[in-house]
Amino acid sequence: DQQVKQNSPSLSVQEGRISILNCDYTNSMFDYFLWYKKYPAEGPTFLISISSIKDKNEDGRFTVFLNKSAKHLSLHIVPSQPGDSAVYFCAASALNRDDKIIFGKGTRLHILP
């Protein structure tokens, strides 16, 4: 039973345009969400997070939007740069129960020149 779903295995975006990566979750107990970025042969690195008390969090070119009623979050990257080509993992945690972090399968983002 997949609690965190990233339904797009891959996404290609032109350099300079906006990249939008989507994530859905099924567990209504999740109250903290994170995005991780992974380059080949490296471990995932933390990118940005959002608590369920907010609906938007912004950090430079990266913005995460949370829609609790739809159990959906998205990561926006504007403008997209070549170094953004990587696999992006959406993750969620139920902090009011434990801090176990559940990951989605990931979306591979290709930034085209």
Added chain:
Amino acid sequence: EAGVAQSPRYKIIEKRQSVAFWCNPISGHATLYWYQQILGQGPKLLIQFQNNGVVDDSQLPKDRFSAERLKGVDSTLKIQPAKLEDSAVYLCASSLGLGPGELFFGEGSRLTVL
């Protein structure tokens, strides 16, 4: 600040053999995690330690996998005997464990079981 260290980076073994992976978390991080990432999948939590105590090992196949974190610092994950489906990258991560926060991952140990 030194990151999470893992070794070995790569290991190839035959099925039914045993293997051990080592992890040294970031200094001061109380919580340590072992994740298994199979090709095309997201990381799956195997075991979570808080200091040297186990917080969650519900997804650890205990008939063949074992893990320990002696003295609340380094950790070792062992697989014995290995199966073909254990081929994966084993990721160690650590965090301060003081509430919501990010995980810091090591580079991973890639296991191939033939």
